[in-house]
Every structure is written in C-alpha cells, then in structure tokens.
Amino acid sequence: MAVDPLIELRDVNKYYGELHVLQDIDLTVGKGEVVVVIGPSGSGKSTLCRTINRLETIQSGTIRLDGQPLPEEGKALARLRAEVGMVFQSFNLFAHKTVVQNVSLAQVKVRGRKKDEAERRSHELLERVGLAAHAQKYPAQLSGGQQQRVAIARALAMDPKVMLFDEPTSALDPEMINEVLEVMQSLAREGMTMVVVTHEMGFARSAANRVVFMADGRIVEDRAPEDFFTRPESDRAKDFLSKIL
Ligand code: ADP
Numbered sequence: 001m002a003v004d005p006l007i008e009l010r011d012v013n014k015y016y017g018e019l020h021v022l023q024d025i026d027l028t029v030g031k032g033e034v035v036v037v038i039g040p041s042g043s044g045k046s047t048l049c050r051t052i053n054r055l056e057t058i059q060s061g062t063i064r065l066d067g068q069p070l071p072e073e074g075k076a077l078a079r080l081r082a083e084v085g086m087v088f089q090s091f092n093l094f095a096h097k098t099v100v101q102n103v104s105l106a107q108v109k110v111r112g113r114k115k116d117e118a119e120r121r122s123h124e125l126l127e128r129v130g131l132a133a134h135a136q137k138y139p140a141q142l143s144g145g146q147q148q149r150v151a152i153a154r155a156l157a158m159d160p161k162v163m164l165f166d167e168p169t170s171a172l173d174p175e176m177i178n179e180v181l182e183v184m185q186s187l188a189r190e191g192m193t194m195v196v197v198t199h200e201m202g203f204a205r206s207a208a209n210r211v212v213f214m215a216d217g218r219i220v221e222d223r224a225p226e227d228f229f230t231r232p233e234s235d236r237a238k239d240f241l242s243k244i245l
C-alpha cells in the first residue's frame with residue numbers, strides 16, 4: 001500500500017514458556033487501513049493485539065508505532081497505551097461510575113484534561129456512538145451493545161492513532177452485534193486505522209482493506225478480503241472458512 005506505515009512488526013517472536021505463540025510475524029498496517037485478523041481459537045490473535053499495545057513483551061523482533069520503537073516502560077509507555085486504543089470482548093466499565101464519567105476518567109488522568117473539557121469531549125463521543133441520551137446512566141442500566149459502545153467512546157477519548165478491537169461483539173446477544181459493527185464501520189469510513197479480530201465475516205468483507213489469517217502463531221495469509229474469501233490459498237484457511245461460512 002502506498003501510504004505511510006503506522007504499525008510495523010518485523011520478525012516478531014513471542015513465547016509463553018515452551019509455547020511459541022507468535023512466530024516470525026511480519027505485519028505492516030498503513031495509516032487509515034483496516035486490517036481484520038481471523039483464525040482458529042488459540043492461533044495467537046489476542047496475543048498479537050496485546051503485543052501491539054505492549055501489554056505483552058516479545059522475545060525477538062521489532063515493533064514500531066508511527067516510526068518509533070515501542071517504549072519499554074514509564075511515561076513513554078503510558079503515552080503509547082493512550083495512542084493505541086483497545087476494545088475487548090468484555091467492556092470493563094466502572095460499575096459505580098456513570099457513562100460520562102467512564103468516558104472522562106482517563107482523559108483527566110492520562111491526557112491531563114480539565115474535568116469540564118473532558119466531559120465536553122465525552123458528550124461529543126457519546127453522540128457519535130449514538131448514546132447521547134444515556135450519559136448519566138450507570139453501566140448496569142445499559143444493554144451489552146450499549147456498554148460496548150461506551151467502551152469504544154472511552155478508547156476514542158484518548159485520541160488514539162490506532163484502534164485495536166479484540167472480538168468486540170463475541171460476548172453480545174445477536175441483536176446487539178450490528179449496532180457495535182455500525183459504529184466500527186463509521187470509524188473505518190472516517191479514516192481510523194484499525195486492527196480488528198472478529199468472526200464477523202460481513203464486517204471483514206465490507207470494511208477491511210486486508211484480511212490476515214493466523215494459524216498456530218503464524219500469519220498464513222494476508223490478502224484483500226475478496227481474494228481471501230473467494231480464493232483462499234492455504235489448506236488451513238480453506239478448512240477454517242468451510243467451518244464458519
Ligand atoms: P486467540 O486469541 O487466537 O484465541 P491467544 O492469543 O489468546 O489466541 O492464545 C494463543 C496461545 O497462547 C493459546 O495456545 C493460549 O492458550 C496461549 N496463551 C495465551 N495467553 C497465555 C498466557 N498468559 N500464558 C500462557 N499461555 C497463554
């Protein structure tokens with residue numbers, strides 16, 4: 001792709017004890033690109049995301065974000081975490097705080113914004129994810145799909161350079177999946193750089209620039225969605241697709 005790289009992994013290897021969980025990973029994600037990562041359970045998709053956010057250390061290789069190597073620790077690491085928004089399967093909102101407080105908290109603590117400035121930004125983002133009317137509610141008063149949209153707003157509030165989504169709809173009831181995917185679609189359209197682990201193949205087909213297929217800790221295919229879905233090359237991908245499509 002003829003755009004600047006935002007995330008670059010070169011020869012990345014990671015072990016959990018004996019388990020070689022990421023094997024010689026080479027992956028470049030350009031600015032504004034949407035990369036969907038799919039693959040069987042245990043193939044290393046979550047570990048890949050956690051590695052990009054420096055929640056996991058690697059044993060060899062390099063990872064760069066916007067041209068800079070990932071920092072090891074301290075303030076630089078906190079700054080990196082703010083620049084890499086992450087949304088997980090479980091939303092992990094603070095139960096005893098309102099929606100607007102949930103979205104505002106890290107803006108004050110990490111970004112150093114004043115409380116009223118943070119709340120103003122929170123309201124803008126809640127509007128954007130379709131939750132303007134719910135700002136004063138507590139998480140337990142919201143559906144799972146609404147809570148996940150709060151989690152997305154919370155990550156966006158850090159003004160991240162990239163958003164990582166690790167199976168953001170896997171814990172949701174089926175009727176709530178689309179409202180979350182629609183928010184993600186609109187982010188993609190607006191040019192957000194995104195790495196999305198998902199089993200939602202409709203999303204992959206319509207939003208992804210590339211599909212990365214992982215198996216056993218390796219990237220087995222890295223292709224345009226149409227190519228991948230209609231002409232998978234590897235037996236692993238053919239087998240995987242035959243099970244889910
Ligand atoms: P995926 O997200 O594709 O299902 P994961 O990245 O979660 O895969 O896991 C890849 C492999 O690493 C699996 O075999 C899993 O059991 C193992 N694993 C994940 N986290 C840990 C950990 N903290 N300690 C040891 N093994 C782990």
Ligand code: MG
Binds near residue numbers: 046047
């Ligand atoms: Mg996972």
